Amino acid sequence: MTSKRTAAVIGAGPGGLAAAMLLAGGGYDVSVFEKQPYIGGRTSRLEFDGFKFDRGATFLMMPELLEELFDAVGRSLHDYVDLKELDPLYQLRFGELKLEATRNRDLMKERIEHLFPGNGEGYTRFMQEEKVKFDRISPLLKRPISKLTDYIRTDVIKAIPKLNAMDTVYGRLSKYYSDERLKFAFTFQAKYLGMSPWECPGTFSILSYLEHEYGLFHPVGGVNAVCEAMVKVIQELGGSVHLSCGVDQVLTRHGKTTGVLLESGEKVESDHVVINADFATAVNHLFEPGQLKKYTPERVAAKKYSCSTYMLYLGVEGSVNLPHHTVIFSDDYKKNVDEITKQGVLSKDPSIYVHNPSALDTSMAPEGKSGLYVLMPVPNLQGETDWPAQQQQIREDVIRRLEQEPEMKNLSSRIVSEQMITPQDWQDRFHVYRGATFNLSHSLDQMMHLRPHNRFEELDHCWLVGGGTHPGSGLPTIWESARISVKLLMDQDKKEGVHVSPRYAAVQEVPLWK
Known part of the structure; x- marks a missing residue:
């Protein structure tokens, strides 16, 4: 028997909107509640005096992931968003020296050799070796790692020798380049995580590889145009997005979420609650004092932040x-x-x-x-x-x-x-x-199993999306968090004998991770 299932999403940031879009396509009645009068969270648009600015993120990386999300609900990203590839990727200035980065490998090697003689071969090795690492790591970013036994799966065992987790991003790039400025050109991306390249785990040297391999893109109208596209799809699939409508509390009964209490005083019942608010702010303010045992204010304060x-x-x-x-x-x-x-x-x-x-x-x-x-x-x-x-x-x-x-x-x-x-x-x-603009730090003690889980540990039928959960901060991983959490949510309903008829069949026919 087909059942009607509801989901309340707290926050209209990129993770919350992606989750809502997938859930709406999967047949759930979805309501997104956003405290601000605009969508996007840290990826919102700032407008004044005829000017438009992205408030936070200013480019897209790996649009293939976004294409997959839209495909999963029977839509094409390119029907909603006009993407322009950037060339150069960016210009890096070290005093009077300027390096224009490009994903044209021959041209990039030529520029490196011209400005930093003897380092061109290091760029070739970097691209080759980081590809191997990314191919090993990528599966770990597409599935939950919520229990210790998840570490003994084949993909983890294959990835461990390539993780470079005991090295640093700066340490990794020192193996490829001799010039300090060139090292900085491939390590400054640690700032996307709000970290120092001298402290950021060497795993994240893949960030600069991804830029040089897959390119950077500007959505016409700014990155918030992607959030606008997701809202359109949510509404087309029967979902709703409520602005200037903050959530005061997550409602619970017997260890399970039952809905949300809005700041207006209205109670909204739902079978699932998806939290896209800033993680530390959410656990400190969206629950009754003393209700959470693992994420007490003291333990939250003791964590590391970007x-x-x-x-x-x-x-x-x-x-x-x-x-x-x-x-x-x-x-x-x-x-x-x-x-x-x-x-x-x-x-x-x-x-x-x-x-x-x-x-x-x-x-x-x-x-x-x-x-x-x-x-x-x-x-x-x-x-x-x-x-x-x-x-x-x-x-x-x-x-x-x-x-x-x-x-x-x-x-x-x-x-x-x-x-x-x-x-x-x-x-x-x-x-x-x-x-802390980039959320929880990505130190080794706050990654993978040690990061807040996609299935919120403290309450049943409660899910996390965004930079404060696995796989981490940054738009591609935030969207992966939505995909992971939605798959977990749908699987739990199936295990409980609840069948939801999808509005678009591909949501359930195509696995969200392998």
């Missing part, structure tokens, strides 16, 4: 002669990273990332103007900075540093509109614990 980010969104007059992505490295990059991740202080010589989407996508700014997204990695709120008192001075320091680049000379005189986000804002306005 760095944060200081953000400027600048609307400027005229065009800016910068590529889509530019990374400006500090003169002493290791000192800069150590100050962020170990000392908890602001660097006098910071590294800064600049996103210039207007060069490729005219929809992102009014005619005759450009939007510059500026990101400076900074300590999270465990650091010593008094952000309300210091944020304006920090803003002046960042603008002054940008104006040292020839393309942004006299930038301050061209700014016509701007907004700012500090680590304090990430916590207070966007409910990110300690302002």
Whole structure:
């Protein structure tokens, strides 16, 4: 007998929307509840004075995964989103030296050899060896690892010799390159996890490999266009997305979730609850005090968290002669990273990332103007900075540093509109614990089985998606977390004798992982 099953999704971030889309396609009655008046969470869109900015992530990696998610519910990603591949991937600046990265291997090797003589062969080895590692690791990112016995499966045993887990990202790249700047060009991606390449497990050297192998893409309208596409599909499949509709509490009975209590006071019953809120914020605030035993406030506070980010969104007059992505490295990059991740202080010589989407996508700014997204990695709120008192001075320091680049000379005189986000804002306005923009750290003691599980350990019929669960932070892995959790949810219903008739047959006919 076919049964009607309901799911309440807390948070309209990329993980929550992907889970809701798959569940709606699978025949579940899905309701997404989002506290903010917009979708996307940290992947939302910021709009003001005719300018559009991605609030967080500024590019897509491995669009094949997104294509699979849309295919699973009978849709084509490309009917909803226009993707533009980036070439160069980004421009990296070390003083006056500029390296434009490309996934054209011959051209990339030529550029490396020209700028860093003798290192071209190292790039070839890097791409060859990291491919082997990624092929071994990839299966582990597509299934749950929620019990110790999951480690003795064949895919884990095959992957262990290639994990490089006892090395660091910097250590791995030192085996390929002799020039420090070139090492940095392939290790700065550890910042996507909010970590130092000198501390980030060597496993994650695959991040730079993935960029160079599969490319980077800009969705026209910004990365939030993918979230908008997911909302459209959810609605087409009968689901609903409720904005400005926060959840106050996850309702439970006898160790099992029964629905959610909205901030309005309304109770919504559901067979399953999927949590896409920031993990630490969720376990600290969405449950009755004392209800959780493993994730008490004290234990949550003792976990390790990523760095944060200081953000400027600048609307400027005229065009800016910068590529889509530019990374400006500090003169002493290791000192800069150590100050962020170990000392908890602001660097006098910071590294800064600049996103210039207007060069490729005219929809992102009014005619005759450009939007510059500026990101400076900074300590999270465990650091010593008094952000309300210091944020304006920090803003002046960042603008002054940008104006040292020839393309942004006299930038301050061209700014016509701007907004700012500090680590304090990430916590207070966007409910990110300690302002740790990249969520829980990816240290060895917080990975795989040791990361919060997709099937929430504390309660039955409760599921986690997003950067705070397996496989981790970053858009591709966040979407994988949704795929993993939805498969677990559907399997549990089957084991309980509940049959749900899918709205699109491929959701159940095609395995979400092997």
